[in-house]
Amino acid sequence: MTTETTTTTEATHASFSDFPVSAQTHKAVAEQGWDAPTEIQKLTIPALLEGEDVVGLAQTGSGKTAAFSIPLIEAMDKRARGIQALIIVPTRELASQAADELKSLSRHNPVKPVVLCGGTSIKPQINALRGRATKVAVGTPGRILDHLQRGTLQLGSIKYLVLDEADRMLDMGFAPDVGRILSHTPDSRQTALFSATMPKEIKGIVNRHMRSPRWVAVETKAPTVDTVEQIYYRVDGKEKTTALKALIDSEEKPLIIVFRRTKRGATNLHRQLERQGYRAGLLHGGKTQSQRTKALASFNDGRTRILVATNVAARGLDIPNVSHVINYDLPEDVDTYVHRIGRTARAGKHGIAVSLIGEAEVREFNQIKKKLPVEVREERLPKTSGGHSPRRNAA
Numbered sequence: 001m002t003t004e005t006t007t008t009t010e011a012t013h014a015s016f017s018d019f020p021v022s023a024q025t026h027k028a029v030a031e032q033g034w035d036a037p038t039e040i041q042k043l044t045i046p047a048l049l050e051g052e053d054v055v056g057l058a059q060t061g062s063g064k065t066a067a068f069s070i071p072l073i074e075a076m077d078k079r080a081r082g083i084q085a086l087i088i089v090p091t092r093e094l095a096s097q098a099a100d101e102l103k104s105l106s107r108h109n110p111v112k113p114v115v116l117c118g119g120t121s122i123k124p125q126i127n128a129l130r131g132r133a134t135k136v137a138v139g140t141p142g143r144i145l146d147h148l149q150r151g152t153l154q155l156g157s158i159k160y161l162v163l164d165e166a167d168r169m170l171d172m173g174f175a176p177d178v179g180r181i182l183s184h185t186p187d188s189r190q191t192a193l194f195s196a197t198m199p200k201e202i203k204g205i206v207n208r209h210m211r212s213p214r215w216v217a218v219e220t221k222a223p224t225v226d227t228v229e230q231i232y233y234r235v236d237g238k239e240k241t242t243a244l245k246a247l248i249d250s251e252e253k254p255l256i257i258v259f260r261r262t263k264r265g266a267t268n269l270h271r272q273l274e275r276q277g278y279r280a281g282l283l284h285g286g287k288t289q290s291q292r293t294k295a296l297a298s299f300n301d302g303r304t305r306i307l308v309a310t311n312v313a314a315r316g317l318d319i320p321n322v323s324h325v326i327n328y329d330l331p332e333d334v335d336t337y338v339h340r341i342g343r344t345a346r347a348g349k350h351g352i353a354v355s356l357i358g359e360a361e362v363r364e365f366n367q368i369k370k371k372l373p374v375e376v377r378e379e380r381l382p383k384t385s386g387g388h389s390p391r392r393n394a395a
């Protein structure tokens with residue numbers, strides 16, 4: 001992963017074994033197969049282990065989930081029952097990803113994440129909250145608040161609080177909910193806040209709710225320059241689907257996320273692909289939680305190799321081994337472009353980002369290209385053989 005620190009803080013921990021954590025946590029980290037801590041991990045884990053509050057400026061893909069999870073596991077009193085930590089995230093997908101990572105990292109510890117998100121039945125969550133383990137609640141603001149109001153969740157004795165992707169939570173209008181949740185937590189808690197950007201509203205939250213935090217900034221060099229190959233094709237708008245199919249067919253075993261701007265656009269393209277024999281998943285904000293989970297699970301384990309998605313649905317998704325991100329529609333701006341292409345080349349792997357640029361999109365795309373630190377190469381589309389056999393690649 002290519003990262004660059006923008007603080008003066010010296011990162012002295014070059015290897016995971018340098019961190020003063022328990023043998024159980026060392027073992028779990030070793031089993032993750034990671035070579036070395038990422039930049040954000042080197043800079044935040046020592047401070048968090050010492051009980052300091054931390055504000056981390058970092059994007060998804062930087063390794064921030066493990067950065068707050070490792071010290072969290074260490075801070076838990078393993079003999080105590082009940083909720084001892086809370087992780088607030090903006091979306092359901094992020095909640096389940098954070099819970100999965102926490103589960104892996106605490107596999108040798110009696111710490112159990114409980115996911116509290118909307119879109120699924122509340123009953124099993126209430127039962128999970130009643131269980132006797134040492135628990136960490138991971139959830140989205142609406143459902144956490146719902147549990148607080150029902151009295152099924154008590155946060156009065158939590159030790160550790162994480163606000164993850166704080167800027168997105170604000171963008172999604174969660175600020176009041178987050179404020180209400182925080183009022184249920186004790187002042188003695190340790191707080192970590194992570195955000196990709198630092199608007200002044202976040203500085204306000206930091207000033208109101210955190211104790212002289214350590215500020216750490218790590219910039220994932222936009223957009224993971226070394227690992228994402230960025231190319232574009234000039235395509236007549238009507239020919240985009242044909243071009244997309246040619247790209248899919250030209251790869252042996254691709255794992256592709258295709259982005260569209262709108263739910264309707266995504267639905268139409270998904271239907272077209274399926275009609276023509278390509279197995280594809282569909283992910284957009286209008287889908288129910290169980291539909292989303294199914295689509296993601298099937299893409300995650302490679303049963304469907306194409307996922308048609310909108311920006312909102314796919315932001316923050318962390319699916320390993322995505323080989324291609326295809327911008328079927330041009331992203332709205334350079335930030336969206338960077339977020340989209342960041343879905344491939346996760347954790348240092350190689351990935352390809354392809355933009356299909358219609359005549360009407362050329363000017364807008366030039367604006368985006370100008371703001372990127374790397375060249376986006378124009379290429380010629382692979383030739384279609386005519387009688388392709390999509391199942392070979394797409395099944």
Ligand code: AMP
Nearest residue numbers: 034036037038060061062063064065347
């Ligand atoms: P995050 O920024 O938390 O979304 O993490 C991005 C991805 O990097 C996840 O798949 C993590 O499992 C992975 N990851 C976290 N820490 C490391 C590390 N030190 N080395 C390699 N991969 C890591």
